[in-house]
Amino acid sequence: EVQLMESGGGLAQPGGSLRLSCAASGFTFGRHAMSWVRQAPGKGLEWVSTISPTGGTTYYTDSVKGRFTISKDFSKNTMYLQMNSLRAEDTAVYYCAQSTGSSNPFDFWGLGTLVTVSS
């Protein structure tokens, strides 16, 4: 059974940093792309970033380029999102999602972790 478990959310100050983790199990981690999708309170879904199955290719939405970094640790079957220079508009529930390839549908989702950016 595929399981995705996010952690690392919380309260951060504007300009601060957080690192989100997504622990994966139930599938071959190195054969699937992984992504982060966020949802601001009361809003729709917004794709944030994707990393290819091998970790060699990454994609970002423009609003986080240069501030967020997605990565995979194959020894821990865990994906990360390092978030720097946080802004109020980054406040959202962050979901991790798994897909067969970088441009494939999001087959499985985690339950999400809430990030709040506020002073």
Place this chain on the structure above:
Amino acid sequence: EIVLTQSPATLSLSPGERATLSCRASQTVSSYLDWYQQKPGQAPRLLIYDASNRATGIPARFSGSGSGTDFTLTISSLEPEDFAVYHCQQRGNWPLTFGGGTKVEIK
């Protein structure tokens, strides 16, 4: 960036009725269009991929159609568990984008 416009924003229907949801893309996405269902406090769930293919375990009352820029999600007869928010998403071009969602509520 491809903009996806979903309509209507809210659909008020009774159980047993047919629901028709629309998703329009600002430029062609071929058939790289997916639909997700999201219930309050839950993560989204993949319903339809590549415009018309049901994901594993999705009941046959859910169907998708369309290609290019105009897509439709149809729920043939609403069950109580179908009242939720539905999101479309395109994978035709980076950045990946979602529509604003359609809420299907009980009338």
